[in-house]
Amino acid sequence: MNQFQYVRPTKQKAAIDALAKDANAQFIAGGTNLLDLMKRGVIASQKLIDINRLPLTKIESQNGSLRIGALALNGPVAEDRLVLERQPLLAQALSAGASAQLRNMATVGGNMLQRTRCPYFYDTAMPCNKREPGTGCGALEGINRMHAIFGFSDKCIAVHPSDMSVALVALDATVLVSGPKGDRRIPFNDFHRLPGDTPQKDTNLEQGELITAVEIPDAPFTKHVSYYKVRERASYAFALVSAAAALELDGTTIKSARLAMGGVAHKPWRLTAAEQVLVGKPATEETFRQAAEVAMQGAKAFKHNAYKLKLGPNTIIQALKTAAAA
Structure with missing residues (x-):
């Protein structure tokens, strides 16, 4: 694993500024996906910005929506009283993901940003446009039993791995982000991207933007x-x-x-x-x-x-x- 700088800001603006100034920096929270990618040489971040000190863990009712902070942990979110009462579909999806140990480390924001588990993406000896644009897609003519049947392109046929995100898109959630240009809201259905000609871009986040929360509108889907x-x-x-x-x-x-x-x-x-x-x-x-x-x-x-x-x-x-x- 390559050497990297490690910083741990306590203010949201400081975290955003640190990422905006360095294109090779990454936010890290639970690290359940990022550290694996670094150890395998899939990515080589030169700076990790630990955001665990930021106050982004609340789960609360707000203006007809359930608001969940980006640093809330998957396991506790799935067991939270408000989530179970008002958004049980989300609780079910979270409980279906990974293992209990990982759910107690992984964050809501990190879950949205996890990378594909396509084996060609993880194998640095194989061509992968997502990992290294322009090298090709090994899965197209390779072992593609886990791969996409909708929305793919000739550049990438990988699938998104998150269970939580499937529930959030069904529930018309909104992603709240903050960045150098201020705050904005992204409908969950627009947050992730199809591969097109730029499969290396998983989301529509801009450089320096930080996910702060996800909001799910109240709806009659409680039973x-x-x-x-x-x-x-x-x-x-x-x-x-x-x-x-x-x-x-x-x-x-x-x-x-x-x-x-x-x-x-x-x-x-x-x-x-x-x-x-x-x-x-x-x-x-x-x-x-x-x-x-x-x-x-x-x-x-x-x-x-x-x-x-x-x-x-x-x-x-x-x-x-x-x-x-x-």
Whole structure:
């Protein structure tokens, strides 16, 4: 691992200024992903800016939303009373991620920023446009069973690994950031990027910007929710495919719905067209199959991940059935 400078500011402005002045600097909080990347030589930060002293850990109700500080830890957030009562889908998604030990170190802001687990990204001997732009994508003609079926480009077919982010995009969350140009709010669906011609850029953060919190608007999705994750082993594994489902029911009729998938694209994949199919329909398996069919429109598989074309709709249907029965 390369040598690096380490600073630990106590003020938010000092942290932002330190990052804005050095393009090779990185914020570090829990470090559960960043340190792995540094040890493997995937990235070589020359300066780490430890932000753990910043006051960004609160979970509070504010103006019709639940606001969660960027430095709140995944484990405690999943068990927080306000989260369980008002955003149980988020609690389920957080509990499905990683191991208990990692959840008690990883932060909400860091979870949003974690890098893909594509093996070609991690293997510095292989070509990867995300790690080294212009070298090619080893996964295109390689072992691509974990890779994208939506939103990919000929430059990158990697998927975003976060479970939490799938729930947040379904729940219409907003990311609050602060930077050299001031504060701004980014709708969660616009926070992460598709690869296009610049797969090295995972998000729409600008240089020097710091995530300070995430806000989730209050909504009637406090009972009929489900985060359903299909993986190769029961714990500490990333999703092959996952689905976040939230329903508002009037008897057996669906009044409103939220739906998103994970493990299928370079960003958490919101399924707005499928949501519209659900509204006004009975909460039956036939309705769920219709929504899943719409959700999968435009999906395209590669040599080793064609199974996702069947697993995807089945995962959506199961998530909706579980949510309806809750």
